[in-house]
């Protein structure tokens with residue numbers, strides 16, 4: 192099923208009249224994460240996170256960048272929230288920095304908590320829906336010093352943290368996500384070492400994943416008890432793997448790619464079991480699972496957040512796994528990621544078939560990096576405009592195919608600290624000049640704002 196060419200070529204953000212994007216109850220939002228924007232790493236009692244430690248180690252992050260200042264959002268949060276109003280979005284997805292709000296003895300740090308109370312209070316005043324992620328990778332370093340996600344106890348410390356924040360913010364949050372992208376925390380953090388804490392062992396990755404999912408499942412009932420009216424869910428990044436040829440081996444390789452990227456997380460959450468094929472890929476790496484863990488992990492969800500960026504073309508590695516074969520001549524972003532909106536649609540439709548208990552979906556991240564420059568006060572990010580438009584069309588076509596998708600968040604509101612790639616890669620719809628901290632609205636943001644203004648007028652106009 193190809194995307195409707197008229198959707199792709201018509202005016203930016205003027206979707207066809209039957210598109211779900213026109214519906215007032217389909218949320219359009221923007222997303223950020225604490226370590227990527229806040230800065231102020233030593234202020235008001237914030238403790239070190241694994242990303243402070245990791246980025247301070249030479250060689251880990253491009254150009255030696257760190258999140259020390261980032262977008263200085265900790266000081267500029269009020270004017271940054273005004274950017275959301277300029278964008279006319281319905282919702283904002285942010286994350287809380289665990290090391291700002293709790294110390295090693297589990298005691299609350301009121302100054303840190305108050306920062307998020309003010310922020311979320313202001314979002315409510317503005318009438319924006321708040322999607323709060325508890326863990327977007329900035330684990331307190333004191334927990335990493337005790338083994339981090341390799342230590343089962345971290346899951347219980349996470350539940351304490353979820354308890355604290357959901358008591359403090361009860362009634363203020365529309366949707367809680369426990370974790371952002373456990374695949375990245377487990378695999379990039381403990382499996383190949385590209386992310387903090389920088390360990391590289393497949394067995395570590397599967398055990399870290401188990402403890403991350405256990406943390407999630409332990410926290411969900413706590414969130415339900417403290418803040419009954421909000422939605423509870425988790426955010427997973429998903430990967431589309433396509434076979435380089437139709438040979439049996441390559442088709443199997445693409446299947447294993449998706450097992451490793453998707454089923455590793457979604458099967459335990461939605462089927463209460465790890466996929467067996469995962470251990471064909473990584474023999475002998477089964478995590479230690481205690482009685483009752485899979486029941487805990489499979490706690491019912493109110494929503495599933497899906498983050499999607501690109502597809503990966505793979506072939507068999509001749510043994511148990513896959514290797515990537517980059518396709519020539521395809522359109523790519525500043526990250527080198529292939530732009531492939533059909534992958535998002537196909538995954539969504541596939542999940543809807545595979546998982547009988549699939550909850551409603553929010554696309555909690557989608558977007559792209561480009562080498563954006565301010566010229567005469569403007570930023571022309573035409574590739575992003577086309578990217579967003581094509582992915583929104585893919586979401587709409589998944590909705591038409593019967594998938595229950597309730598919203599879409601652009602990654603990201605601002606250019607920010609892109610993890611191991613530092614500040615070079617610009618994902619924002621607002622440009623950030625890191626020398627002056629000046630924000631400049633990119634052309635994509637202007638068009639999103641214009642479309643939402645039109646949608647809001649139409650939605651409120653008499654029939």
Ligand code: FCB
Pocket residue numbers: 224227371372375428498556602609610618
């Ligand atoms: C996702 C992360 C997010 C951002 C985007 C580009 O994996 O959740 O923080 O870095 O990638």
